[in-house]
Amino acid sequence: MNPAGHPDVKPYDALLVLSFGGPEKPEDVVPFLENVTRGRGIPRERLEQVGEHYFLFGGKSPINDQNRALIAALEKDFADHGIDLPVYFGNRNWDPYLADTLAQMTADGVQRAAVFATSAYSSWSSCRQYRENLWDAVEQTTGAPRLDKLRQYYNHxxxxxxxxxxxxxxxxxxxxxxxxxxxxxxxxxxxxxxxxxxxxxxxxxxxxxxxxxxxxxxxxxxxxxxxxxxxxxxxxxxxxxxxxxxxxxxxxxxxxxxxxxxxxxxxxxxxxxxxxxxxxxxxxxxxxxxxxxxxxxxxxxxxxxxxAATSGTDPRFVAMVRDLVLERAAAERGESPDRPALGSLPAGPDICGAGCCPNPRGPRPALCGADS
Ligand SMILES: CC1=C(CCC(=O)O)c2cc3nc(cc4[nH]c(cc5[nH]c(cc1n2)c(C)c5CCC(=O)O)c(CCC(=O)O)c4C)C(CCC(=O)O)=C3C
Ligand SMILES: [Fe+2]
CATH class of the missing domain: 3.40.50.1400 (Rossmann fold)
Structure with a gap:
């Protein structure tokens, strides 16, 4: 609790929701797929098929709206719990692009943000690639805030x-x-x-x-x-x-x-x-x-x-994001917060290990790791 009796989010002054991104309209589909697959050696045929999946749904992925709904739920949850923390939204592959969001956060005077990625498990695709994206965005942004990616939460x-x-x-x-x-x-x-x-x-x-x-x-x-x-x-x-x-x-x-x-x-x-x-x-x-x-x-x-339904905006999932922010904030203040985890594996680390989840195309710098 901070002096006002609210949960303490110090040292954070913002939360960044980091996601994959998806097309919003038919004209977006091909450029989106190009963003996703640049340099990946995905066969043309596969790309055409995947394009058809999007066209079947009017050329629009639901993912951005779902992230906006999650963010709205988070803003309400934070307000209900007396937490004053603006929530930003940035994507790897589509608008709002991470680099633009980071520029906005910088302009708004954000100093240090927690980062919640919409991907629960560890691998290059689902974790380290986001950390590479964070590195790239920070490199492009003069005076960018410090960013702390929250731990993987597959067992939360x-x-x-x-x-x-x-x-x-x-x-x-x-x-x-x-x-x-x-x-x-x-x-x-x-x-x-x-x-x-x-x-x-x-x-x-x-x-x-x-x-x-x-x-x-x-x-x-x-x-x-x-x-x-x-x-x-x-x-x-x-x-x-x-x-x-x-x-x-x-x-x-x-x-x-x-x-x-x-x-x-x-x-x-x-x-x-x-x-x-x-x-x-x-x-x-x-x-x-x-x-x-x-x-x-x-x-x-x-x-x-x-x-079966996905977590979406289930109140327990929304509360998990709040808990992860508070847990990490406490850890960064030198406290020893509870780290809830279910199943046979312990809660994951706040800082990814050196060289974990390596990029298949060779080492690239990444934020939020022991080797950053
Ligand atoms: C592990 C994992 C997750 C889960 C974790 C996470 O959520 O991050 C995930 C999520 C997603 N993947 C998505 C879309 C795509 N993924 C592709 C390609 C690839 N995914 C990979 C892995 C993953 N992907 C990999 C190893 C490739 C090969 C190319 C490469 O090495 O990167 C391609 C290219 C076409 C194709 O070949 O399928 C598309 C269009 C969308 C958006 C959906 C929407 O629009 O609603 C989401 C949430
Ligand atoms: Fe994917």
């Missing part, structure tokens, strides 16, 4: 508890309350090489190499345990992947959700809940890869599929 109760409830709700929509339903936990596929080096530098033989999959398994087991405790039934469950990209010759994490559904159908499974455990809102991967493509696959196979 405020992230996992809404997922448990979403599973229960989805089960309730199935005949006989999803008695025999499989829980199909889905996350974004990444190249297996990126998955292996996630969490630690390539030369490290020790834990936590392979953090991306380990973190997902820990989250999945925790949710499945809690669903079992609530229903009194042990639902069979698996971790599978969506949105594979890249060259066909590069191995990515498998099985793909559609192949997995084929497998389940041949085992006689007739009900599934698709749980987007890798995502925090219903962006394009969720509404296309799961709600459109995987749902059509399930239908074709005679499997009844219900998709």
């Amino acid at each position: 109760p405020g992230f996992l508890e809404p997922v448990v409830d979403a599973c229960l709700e989805a089960l309730g929509e199935l005949p006989t309350n999803g008695d025999a339903a499989h829980l199909v936990f889905v996350t974004h596929s990444i190249p297996t090489a990126m998955a292996e080096t996630s969490g630690a530098p390539p030369e490290a033989k020790a834990q936590p190499r392979g953090a991306y999959v380990k973190q997902h398994r820990s989250a999945v087991d925790e949710v499945a345990d809690r669903v079992r405790a609530a229903t009194g039934r042990a639902h069979r469950h698996d971790l599978v992947y969506c949105s594979r990209s890249g060259a066909p010759s590069t191995p990515w994490l498998e099985p793909d959700v559609n192949d997995h559904l084929e497998e389940l159908a041949s085992d006689g499974v007739s009900q599934v809940v698709l749980v987007p455990i890798g995502f925090v809102s219903d962006h394009m991967e969720v509404i296309y890869d799961l709600d459109t493509e995987a749902t059509a696959t399930a239908e074709r196979l005679g499997i009844r599929a219900v998709r």
